[in-house]
Amino acid sequence: MPHQVKAVVARAPGAPATLETVTVPDPGPGEALVNIQACGVCHTDLHYLQGGIGTEFPFLLGHEAAGVVESVGPDVTDVAEGDFVILNWRAVCGSCRACRRGRPWYCFDSLGVTQPTTLDDGTPLVAALGIGAFAEKALVAAGQCTKVNAAAPAAAAGLLGCGVMAGFGAAVHTGGVSRGDTVAVIGCGGVGMAALAGAELAGATRVIAVDIDARKLDLARGFGATHTVDSTATDPVQAVRELTGGFGADVVVDAVGRPETYRQAFYARDLAGTVVLVGVPTADRTVQLPLLDVFGRGGALKSSWYGDCLPSRDFPQLIDLHLRGRFDLDRFVSETIDLTDVQGAFDRMSRGEVLRSVVRL
Incomplete structure (x- = not known):
């Protein structure tokens, strides 16, 4: 019935x-x-x-x-x-x-x-x-x-x-963050916070949160950020480079999905580093990058669909980590x-x- x-x-x-x-x-x-x-x-x-x-x-x-x-x-x-x-x-x-x-x-x-x-x-x-x-x-x-x-x-x-799995997976599955990596996350909403937490859990040594909202940056430290960058007050690309010995981060997650944040992610990564787009752009947004820079910087430009997750594998594991106090x-x-x-x-x-x-x- x-x-x-x-x-x-x-x-x-x-x-x-x-x-x-x-x-x-x-x-x-x-x-x-x-x-x-x-x-x-x-x-x-x-x-x-x-x-x-x-x-x-x-x-x-x-x-x-x-x-x-x-x-x-x-x-x-x-x-x-x-x-x-x-x-x-x-x-x-x-x-x-x-x-x-x-x-x-x-x-x-x-x-x-x-x-x-x-x-x-x-x-x-x-x-x-x-x-x-x-x-x-x-x-x-x-x-x-x-x-x-x-x-x-x-x-x-x-x-x-959706959101937590997308952010966690963007860092861990799509970005492949592992022990010793440096990571920057642009955009500290729910998805971005999950990316920060995933990067910390994966063993990243430096986790940089970038946002325009001071309230979110304060919260980001509770999700694993070791450093925060207010992109209304400073150039985020320069700030990420300064925090990573002048090189840029190994993995940069764009959890916003705007042309300007994607360009920031592209230039804030290290040579051979990885950019992960997990923020969902609207249909009218386009991005332009010098093709020589795309070639010369190497690495990978990836999009993360649902954090590249497999629900039957990932949901029980993350629930177990939550119940054990680790996530x-x-x-x-x-x-x-x-x-x-x-x-x-x-x-x-x-x-x-x-x-x-x-x-x-």
């Missing part, structure tokens, strides 16, 4: 998010119905709301979520009723060209549901990143559910579903709210007042 639940919907680009009653189907083959316990308010949801990701309105927002499986459809074996899970938007298909080559973190054909959640009038909703978890219940592909230790708090665990997920949670305050959370995020607001259900 379909379920009538409250959920947050984006009806038109630029319009405020609205709390509405939606209809969630029972799970079909390969699907799972999840009782959502917590869902983070991510910049990606704001991009959906503003019309920056697709035009298929209305959208069902929310994707950084954790909850408990209520029921599963036929042929589902990896998760079962009662499992505590983190939702992910890369449900590995196992058969695309990336998966066949042993690179499932690049899966090019991620699984999703076949049944849409709908508005009261029957209008189908497009779920943000194939999840749609600003809702009391969410229907997802079973492969989007990763079972983790139920001792983890849902408000913190759900953040691995503090609670620190990312600035506030907990209910579904009625999601639009307010978007506003606070836009003003830079929070790392993550988390909806508790």
